[in-house]
Amino acid sequence: MKRIGVADTTFARVDMARYAIRTLQEQGTGFRVLRRTVPGIKDLPVACRQLFRDERADLCLALGMPGPAELDRTSAEVASMGLMMTGVLEGKPIVECFVYEAEAPRPADLETLARRRAEEHAVNAFTLLFRPHDLARHAGEGLRQGFADAGPVRRTQ
Amino acid sequence: MKRIGVADTTFARVDMARYAIRTLQEQGTGFRVLRRTVPGIKDLPVACRQLFRDERADLCLALGMPGPAELDRTSAEVASMGLMMTGVLEGKPIVECFVYEAEAPRPADLETLARRRAEEHAVNAFTLLFRPHDLARHAGEGLRQGFADAGPVRRTQ
Amino acid sequence: MKRIGVADTTFARVDMARYAIRTLQEQGTGFRVLRRTVPGIKDLPVACRQLFRDERADLCLALGMPGPAELDRTSAEVASMGLMMTGVLEGKPIVECFVYEAEAPRPADLETLARRRAEEHAVNAFTLLFRPHDLARHAGEGLRQGFADAGPVRRTQ
Amino acid sequence: MKRIGVADTTFARVDMARYAIRTLQEQGTGFRVLRRTVPGIKDLPVACRQLFRDERADLCLALGMPGPAELDRTSAEVASMGLMMTGVLEGKPIVECFVYEAEAPRPADLETLARRRAEEHAVNAFTLLFRPHDLARHAGEGLRQGFADAGPVRRTQ
Amino acid sequence: MKRIGVADTTFARVDMARYAIRTLQEQGTGFRVLRRTVPGIKDLPVACRQLFRDERADLCLALGMPGPAELDRTSAEVASMGLMMTGVLEGKPIVECFVYEAEAPRPADLETLARRRAEEHAVNAFTLLFRPHDLARHAGEGLRQGFADAGPVRRTQ
Numbered sequence: 001m002k003r004i005g006v007a008d009t010t011f012a013r014v015d016m017a018r019y020a021i022r023t024l025q026e027q028g029t030g031f032r033v034l035r036r037t038v039p040g041i042k043d044l045p046v047a048c049r050q051l052f053r054d055e056r057a058d059l060c061l062a063l064g065m066p067g068p069a070e071l072d073r074t075s076a077e078v079a080s081m082g083l084m085m086t087g088v089l090e091g092k093p094i095v096e097c098f099v100y101e102a103e104a105p106r107p108a109d110l111e112t113l114a115r116r117r118a119e120e121h122a123v124n125a126f127t128l129l130f131r132p133h134d135l136a137r138h139a140g141e142g143l144r145q146g147f148a149d150a151g152p153v154r155r156t157q
Numbered sequence: 158m159k160r161i162g163v164a165d166t167t168f169a170r171v172d173m174a175r176y177a178i179r180t181l182q183e184q185g186t187g188f189r190v191l192r193r194t195v196p197g198i199k200d201l202p203v204a205c206r207q208l209f210r211d212e213r214a215d216l217c218l219a220l221g222m223p224g225p226a227e228l229d230r231t232s233a234e235v236a237s238m239g240l241m242m243t244g245v246l247e248g249k250p251i252v253e254c255f256v257y258e259a260e261a262p263r264p265a266d267l268e269t270l271a272r273r274r275a276e277e278h279a280v281n282a283f284t285l286l287f288r289p290h291d292l293a294r295h296a297g298e299g300l301r302q303g304f305a306d307a308g309p310v311r312r313t314q
Numbered sequence: 315m316k317r318i319g320v321a322d323t324t325f326a327r328v329d330m331a332r333y334a335i336r337t338l339q340e341q342g343t344g345f346r347v348l349r350r351t352v353p354g355i356k357d358l359p360v361a362c363r364q365l366f367r368d369e370r371a372d373l374c375l376a377l378g379m380p381g382p383a384e385l386d387r388t389s390a391e392v393a394s395m396g397l398m399m400t401g402v403l404e405g406k407p408i409v410e411c412f413v414y415e416a417e418a419p420r421p422a423d424l425e426t427l428a429r430r431r432a433e434e435h436a437v438n439a440f441t442l443l444f445r446p447h448d449l450a451r452h453a454g455e456g457l458r459q460g461f462a463d464a465g466p467v468r469r470t471q
Numbered sequence: 472m473k474r475i476g477v478a479d480t481t482f483a484r485v486d487m488a489r490y491a492i493r494t495l496q497e498q499g500t501g502f503r504v505l506r507r508t509v510p511g512i513k514d515l516p517v518a519c520r521q522l523f524r525d526e527r528a529d530l531c532l533a534l535g536m537p538g539p540a541e542l543d544r545t546s547a548e549v550a551s552m553g554l555m556m557t558g559v560l561e562g563k564p565i566v567e568c569f570v571y572e573a574e575a576p577r578p579a580d581l582e583t584l585a586r587r588r589a590e591e592h593a594v595n596a597f598t599l600l601f602r603p604h605d606l607a608r609h610a611g612e613g614l615r616q617g618f619a620d621a622g623p624v625r626r627t628q
Numbered sequence: 629m630k631r632i633g634v635a636d637t638t639f640a641r642v643d644m645a646r647y648a649i650r651t652l653q654e655q656g657t658g659f660r661v662l663r664r665t666v667p668g669i670k671d672l673p674v675a676c677r678q679l680f681r682d683e684r685a686d687l688c689l690a691l692g693m694p695g696p697a698e699l700d701r702t703s704a705e706v707a708s709m710g711l712m713m714t715g716v717l718e719g720k721p722i723v724e725c726f727v728y729e730a731e732a733p734r735p736a737d738l739e740t741l742a743r744r745r746a747e748e749h750a751v752n753a754f755t756l757l758f759r760p761h762d763l764a765r766h767a768g769e770g771l772r773q774g775f776a777d778a779g780p781v782r783r784t785q
Contacts, residue, residue, distance in 0.1 A: 015297030140329030454643030
């Protein structure tokens with residue numbers, strides 16, 4: 001039985017973890033979800049560290065929504081560096097799923113973007129853990145999460 | 158008996174630790190506060206490291222007030238990275254509570270913002286330590302510290 | 315028998331790993347290629363860490379294509395720092411091969427640039443592993459990957 | 472007998488270590504000063520690491536003067552991150568005392584600023600080591616080093 | 629017998645290592661030079677790590693020449709952070725000698741700058757290793773590498 005950690009925040013304006021967990025459960029069985037909600041994105045790295053250490057997670061999904069201010073951008077960089085540090089030290093994947101408020105100015109678009117990105121990152125997390133070799137079949141195909149895929153530069157070859 | 162470390166600075170222009178500690182004590186019992194005051198925000202990460210190592214803190218609250226100059230912004234980034242590094246290495250939460258002078262140009266507003274943010278981060282610290290599952294009930298609700306909550310994108314669903 | 319790890323992404327719009335692996339195999343024998351495809355560039359450091367730890371790779375080639383948005387630039391910096399951290403902690407080389415979409419606005423140019431850079435970094439990876447002393451003969455010669463060499467400042471001396 | 476490491480540079484244009492050491496000695500007794508001069512600010516973190524490891528320093532004072540060019544600013548950030556990393560790994564304080572040439576365009580002002588900041592950071596270093604609880608009495612008072620104190624936001628309360 | 633590691637790149641447009649090694653040898657005896665040439669500046673940290681670990685170097689000199697593009701600046705920052713991380717983890721000095729193409733637009737000036745900076749950093753490396761106390765005599769004197777010294781703020785005192 002694998003263990004998937006899901007870390008999310010009360011700062012985000014969409015409950016992305018709910019969408020991610022629902023999508024994970026639609027992918028298959030053989031895993032257990034461990035959720036930890038923290039105040040903001042800078043708290044996610046330690047939450048993941050604890051999910052790996054205390055809960056023996058095999059992979060973590062870190063969901064966050066940086067605010068629109070300049071300072072929020074800096075916070076997001078520090079949070080990303082912390083998630084990177086944690087993943088490298090643990091040697092286990094952390095799928096970072098951040099949605100910036102500035103990416104979708106209208107509330108409805110933000111909700112849709114956050115839901116879709118959370119769902120698509122959840123699929124990636126599941127694939128990384130259970131079918132890692134499936135990803136190689138889509139190498140270099142310009143896949144995106146939350147927006148339409150960019151696609152490969154040359155579609156026919 | 159849990160132990161909460163509180164690290165703050167003589168550089169800050171508001172005694173945020175006083176507000177934070179008072180709020181912590183209003184939340185409940187079962188913990189002891191360990192305070193360490195250092196000169197500036199760049200000294201906070203080592204202070205937290207020592208609170209974890211020497212004083213066996215279970216969580217640290219790091220309070221600081223970066224100045225208005227461009228160099229102060231850079232210092233704040235380095236300090237944040239140091240707090241991140243410390244939290245990840247220890248595997249224990251550090252609740253970072255920084256108030257930028259530039260966020261509230263008028264002194265009275267700065268005092269109010271600093272007090273409120275310190276109090277709300279103190280509540281978060283207490284919750285993380287004693288009632289971590291309470292946070293999940295507010296996931297994705299757009300909670301803020303020091304300002305009014307942004308709220309969820311969709312209030313009704 | 316040496317082991318070369320190749321980490322690439324589904325986000326990239328060119329299958330750079332295919333070009334890199336073909337070039338590696340043209341260089342000689344005595345090694346085995348281990349490939350791991352992940353969603354995006356921020357997932358490359360942990361992929362390399364796992365290639366070193368679980369697959370006993372002696373060197374990794376990390377291939378990625380940051381998108382054109384400002385946020386993609388920041389992601390690339392965090393990914394680079396993660397690859398750096400991993401290489402330093404393992405004490406083993408990670409040849410980073412990133413192609414920025416902004417480097418070649420036209421699709422055909424992007425394909426050519428990505429292919430050439432992947433091929434030339436693959437040659438570098440092979441040389442680092444099997445003939446490290448060959449590189450010293452080209453020290454300070456202004457070699458480039460994907461573009462024409464800049465050449466040494468003084469060609470005759 | 473405590474040990475205070477003092478690391479400084481030949482790049483700086485003021486002998487800040489001389490002022491810092493004189494001030495340390497005026498604060499009291501019970502410690503020994505260990506000095507290590509290196510070429511530039513990027514060499515300070517390893518100098519501190521060696522002062523902690525080889526000379527058993529209990530605290531380090533790192534003095535530097537970044538030049539006026541844009542590249543010097545970047546060097547200062549890397550140096551600061553290195554000092555942070557060293558302090559966190561050792562779990563011991565490094566008091567960073569940097570004076571930017573751009574802070575005082577006139578030579579006489581630069582000399583005065585560098586001297587005062589070195590002296591005031593030396594007092595902080597001594598206090599951190601010998602009377603850490605004294606700092607808490609000045610928490611949130613807007614203390615500055617090298618310039619006049621900013622003071623607390625509310626002087627009367 | 630001390631060991632000095634010299635790491636350089638094929639990307640640089642001047643063979644700085646040649647100048648550095650010649651200068652090292654003019655300084656005295658009692659050491660052996662170990663050279664490792666890598667493709668680019670981001671490969672220097674692992675090269676130094678290997679020189680410390682596998683070749684038992686006591687100090688490394690890392691020579692590189694970041695290109696003129698904006699992306700090269702970012703690469704240089706990541707490379708610098710990697711060198712910093714390596715030096716701190718090893719507790720041994722890495723003398724970073726980077727020459728930015730943008731510092732000397734004319735080829736002849738770039739050659740001269742690169743040669744002089746490599747030579748002066750080589751002298752620093754030798755001094756750090758064999759006569760560390762000599763540096764203290766020049767503390768705060770505004771020494772520079774590759775350009776004329778800035779000098780101390782007050783020449784007479």
